[in-house]
Amino acid sequence: MNNIVLVNILRFTGLILLQILVFRQMNYGPFMGAYFRIFMYPLFLLLLPFRLSSEFLMLIGFGTGLVVDMAYDTLGIHASTAVALMAVRAIILNQIKPKGGYALNKGLTPDSYGWSWFARYIFFAFIVFSVWLSLLEVFNIVQIGQVLIRAIMIIPASLFFIFISVQVLNPRN
Amino acid sequence: MLSPQNLLKRPGAVGVFIILQTISLLLVIYSNVLQGSIFFSSANRFLGGIEQSRTNFRDRLDYKQRFDSLLLVQTEILNQQNSALFDNRQDYYIDSLVNDSSQLQLFEYHAAAIVKNQFTQKNNLITLNKGSLHGIRPHMGVVEDGGLIGVTIAVSKYYSRVISLLHSRLRTTVEIKREKLPGSLIWKTNDPRYLNLEGIPAHYNLQIGDTIQTSDLSRIFPPGLMVGTIHEFSIPSGSSTYRIQVKLNNDLRKARQVYIIKNRHLPEIEALEAKTGNE
Numbered sequence: 001m002n003n004i005v006l007v008n009i010l011r012f013t014g015l016i017l018l019q020i021l022v023f024r025q026m027n028y029g030p031f032m033g034a035y036f037r038i039f040m041y042p043l044f045l046l047l048l049p050f051r052l053s054s055e056f057l058m059l060i061g062f063g064t065g066l067v068v069d070m071a072y073d074t075l076g077i078h079a080s081t082a083v084a085l086m087a088v089r090a091i092i093l094n095q096i097k098p099k100g101g102y103a104l105n106k107g108l109t110p111d112s113y114g115w116s117w118f119a120r121y122i123f124f125a126f127i128v129f130s131v132w133l134s135l136l137e138v139f140n141i142v143q144i145g146q147v148l149i150r151a152i153m154i155i156p157a158s159l160f161f162i163f164i165s166v167q168v169l170n171p172r173n
Numbered sequence: 174m175l176s177p178q179n180l181l182k183r184p185g186a187v188g189v190f191i192i193l194q195t196i197s198l199l200l201v202i203y204s205n206v207l208q209g210s211i212f213f214s215s216a217n218r219f220l221g222g223i224e225q226s227r228t229n230f231r232d233r234l235d236y237k238q239r240f241d242s243l244l245l246v247q248t249e250i251l252n253q254q255n256s257a258l259f260d261n262r263q264d265y266y267i268d269s270l271v272n273d274s275s276q277l278q279l280f281e282y283h284a285a286a287i288v289k290n291q292f293t294q295k296n297n298l299i300t301l302n303k304g305s306l307h308g309i310r311p312h313m314g315v316v317e318d319g320g321l322i323g324v325t326i327a328v329s330k331y332y333s334r335v336i337s338l339l340h341s342r343l344r345t346t347v348e349i350k351r352e353k354l355p356g357s358l359i360w361k362t363n364d365p366r367y368l369n370l371e372g373i374p375a376h377y378n379l380q381i382g383d384t385i386q387t388s389d390l391s392r393i394f395p396p397g398l399m400v401g402t403i404h405e406f407s408i409p410s411g412s413s414t415y416r417i418q419v420k421l422n423n424d425l426r427k428a429r430q431v432y433i434i435k436n437r438h439l440p441e442i443e444a445l446e447a448k449t450g451n452e
Binding site: 054075076077 | 202204
């Protein structure tokens with residue numbers, strides 16, 4: 001029990017620091033920051049234990065998003081996105097249910113259910129995440145094209161770093 | 174079992190979602206300039222419409238009051254016109270003293286509104302919202318700003334019926350202003366904008382555009398009120414009078430606010446004429 005809590009706290013701290021100190025600052029150069037935006041903190045939210053209730057997940061998401069917001073000076077945007085992400089997490093997990101179903105004691109990792117499953121999990125989750133985030137950033141329906149472009153540009157770079165880090169660290173729970 | 178489906182379907186989850194999203198979105202619009210301005214300008218356009226309706230409604234009540242008081246002023250002014258007054262000087266001598274009763278109110282103006290207008294028939298009648306309670310009697314002239322409307326024919330307690338100018342059997346005594354020629358105004362054209370003027374002898378000079386006004390021979394209308402202008406005229410072969418078409422100054426189809434005119438001396442005049450007979 002304690003172990004899991006500790007691990008998650010570590011994940012939270014690490015990813016948030018990474019997000020704020022590294023990826024937040026990547027605004028220089030022709031593409032970085034403007035087009036290829038990278039978000040890694042959703043990984044923390046997606047790796048939270050399977051058994052947690054939706055309400056609790058959403059609360060954690062709200063808090064996490066708020067912390068990121070403070071660093072990005074966009075109060076409320078990431079908070080809302082994280083809550084939305086946690087709301088649909090259960091739906092995504094249900095849609096990509098592996099053959100034997102989910103087990104309560106296994107973490108939501110490629111180690112538990114395979115890389116194919118994990119890739120789909122992260123992919124769908126990030127689509128939801130980036131679309132919701134871009135919608136809030138643009139905030140009007142007229143510029144729907146802008147919304148889609150921003151959303152699409154988040155995905156490749158973020159997923160790249162996420163898969164790299166998961167591959168390297170190989171989490172078990 | 175605890176499956177993702179069950180977890181999502183818990184009613185508490187929806188509530189938490191709504192609460193957290195509301196808080197987040199409030200943060201978004203209040204803390205971020207772009208989102209805030211987009212939101213508040215859209216909200217403003219929406220709420221502004223509601224606010225506009227409320228203001229319009231409130232203003233309407235205000236306008237009614239202001240209109241009523243203006244109407245009072247207008248009626249007062251009309252009542253003081255020279256044409257509405259009766260020269261009561263006992264003797265025609267130059268007197269430096271001003272006689273208080275040298276001018277009596279002869280024609281009394283009462284403001285009223287048209288509640289039912291009619292202009293599509295051959296004989297049209299109009300209903301007004303003043304009646305016997307307000308001193309209205311049959312045989313009173315009805316005018317509006319810039320033109321005639323008709324003559325009252327029947328009254329009830331609160332309402333009166335008026336024969337419109339656009340009635341084939343109404344004859345009004347009017348005159349050509351320039352020559353002071355009296356004639357009868359009748360509606361024979363079936364066009365609500367034009368009436369006919371009869372009784373003008375053919376040896377007089379007429380011009381298109383000549384003003385037609387109420388005559389002082391009429392006991393129903395104060396003299397000098399604008400009626401219309403000569404639109405066209407001709408002399409039918411074998412006739413000794415002109416056939417004249419008068420273009421009305423006012424559009425009876427649009428008439429709303431009118432004045433009913435009471436001739437204070439009318440009972441006396443009619444009684445006198447009845448006594449001596451019309452020969």
